[in-house]
Amino acid sequence: xxxxxxxxxxxxxxxxxxxxxxxxxxxxxxxxxxxxxxxxxxxxxxxxxxxxxxxxxxxxxxxxxxxxxxxxxxxxxxxxxxxxxxxxxxxxxxxxxxxxxxxxxxxxxxxxxxxxxxxxxxxxxxxxxxxxxxxxxxxxxxxxxxxxxxxxxxxxxxxxxxxxxxxxxxxxxxxxxxxxxxxxxxxxxxxxxxxxxxxxxxxxxxxxxxxxxxxxxxxxxxxxxxxxxxxxxxxxxxxxxxxxxxxxxxxxxxxxxxxxxxxxxxxxxxxxxxxxxxxxxxxxxxxxxxxxxxxxxxxxxxxxxxxxxxxxxxxxxxxxxxxxxxxxxxxxxxxxxxxxxxxxxxxxxxxxxxxxxxxxxxxxxxxxxxxxxxxxxxxxxxxxxxxxxxxxxxxxxxxxxxxxxxxxxxxxxxxxxxxxxxxxxxxxxxxxxxxxxxxxxxxxxxxxxxxxxxxx
Ligand code: UD1
Ligand code: CA
Numbered sequence: 001x002x003x004x005x006x007x008x009x010x011x012x013x014x015x016x017x018x019x020x021x022x023x024x025x026x027x028x029x030x031x032x033x034x035x036x037x038x039x040x041x042x043x044x045x046x047x048x049x050x051x052x053x054x055x056x057x058x059x060x061x062x063x064x065x066x067x068x069x070x071x072x073x074x075x076x077x078x079x080x081x082x083x084x085x086x087x088x089x090x091x092x093x094x095x096x097x098x099x100x101x102x103x104x105x106x107x108x109x110x111x112x113x114x115x116x117x118x119x120x121x122x123x124x125x126x127x128x129x130x131x132x133x134x135x136x137x138x139x140x141x142x143x144x145x146x147x148x149x150x151x152x153x154x155x156x157x158x159x160x161x162x163x164x165x166x167x168x169x170x171x172x173x174x175x176x177x178x179x180x181x182x183x184x185x186x187x188x189x190x191x192x193x194x195x196x197x198x199x200x201x202x203x204x205x206x207x208x209x210x211x212x213x214x215x216x217x218x219x220x221x222x223x224x225x226x227x228x229x230x231x232x233x234x235x236x237x238x239x240x241x242x243x244x245x246x247x248x249x250x251x252x253x254x255x256x257x258x259x260x261x262x263x264x265x266x267x268x269x270x271x272x273x274x275x276x277x278x279x280x281x282x283x284x285x286x287x288x289x290x291x292x293x294x295x296x297x298x299x300x301x302x303x304x305x306x307x308x309x310x311x312x313x314x315x316x317x318x319x320x321x322x323x324x325x326x327x328x329x330x331x332x333x334x335x336x337x338x339x340x341x342x343x344x345x346x347x348x349x350x351x352x353x354x355x356x357x358x359x360x361x362x363x364x365x366x367x368x369x370x371x372x373x374x375x376x377x378x379x380x381x382x383x384x385x386x387x388x389x390x391x392x393x394x395x396x397x398x399x400x401x402x403x404x405x406x407x408x409x410x411x412x413x414x415x416x417x418x419x420x421x422x423x424x425x426x427x428x429x430x431x432x433x434x435x436x437x438x439x440x441x442x443x444x445x446x447x448x449x450x451x452x453x454x455x456x
Contacts, residue, residue, distance in 0.1 A: 002094025
């Protein structure tokens, strides 16, 4: 049997006060519409159709990788009108699920429960009971508790407004029946809109049951209409992720100060994360690694027993087992830090291989370099990798010792176990096992006297 999902996303989102269409605003680093799409995409053999409107070109351009149909609703004449745009696409013998593009935290289990109620004799409708039902369509039931219809707040009587069970807008039903009812919708109501909700009353009139399902909690059905709600849903989403990760054994110093904007692809045992850590993109965390406070890590692989001290920024890098980074270090893309290596404070590493046990502990820039094992790079060492036009490679072989304040003018190689004297500007290859230095000779001026301040 066919399965189809319609995502309603033509709303303008005026209250966001943004140049960006509402559904492109992000939660956890993913657009609102992206969240809804990915939920739908988890359902087996699901054909998806997104109804877009305002800012449509921007939405299509930003989300072109989604495997969905896109249908434009040129005029925003209501939720029923939105669904009418795809009436020809809806299959008679299948199930249709309706989702909202601005309701990003709905859970798969809830949708699966809902779909279960959609068949030849019943509709599945997701409802929730709220302390404050203002703004929502109310679920009207008869004396036996059966759903009779949905009445929008603006069309409701005072008595109906007192009903606290509301329509979430999310429902699942047979495609053929939906098409029949769409044809009968009118805009004869307080808002002059084609209400999708009117099909509930029609279904009941046609002898179809309306089976209601409730979400696990309210967060699942909250929509985003303004920046306050966006921020609230962000925290709810982050708390969900934090809870899942803690269930898997992660220690978080404070789950309220943790942000995952992407995905932890693998998580080792006994990992500890201090406050204000942001993990972005795809991250792998080995066992027993410790991440200090105020660290940003993007698209990186962190090995076992790695220690990242406070205030580091790490992007597109691999950190080998037992390595120690920071505090205040920046590891830039295409860097690979070897096992047991130490990268210390105020060190910037870019597109560099750092060998096992190598130490670059203080105030250095190392870019476009291949550094062997057991190398000691002294404080203030700089690879001069850029000649203004091209980038060049610096190679430092195993066991070399680079004295402090050395400039390595690339392309250049420092041989195995070589020593570079402090303060050198290295412009030619330095041979293995030998001391090389380039330093102007120190002189002492005999009889020199320090000037004294003149009087008067
Ligand atoms: C709708 C329901 C209401 C329910 C509420 C839940 C109707 C008539 N009312 O209210 O019962 O309690 O959702 O939030 O359905 N959209 C379009 N095209 C349109 C109109 C809306 O794509 O022409 C989309 C919006 O982008 C949004 C969704 O449909 O994602 C709901 O629209 P919204 O205006 O928020 O619905 P309400 O009328 O407030
Ligand atoms: Ca709404």
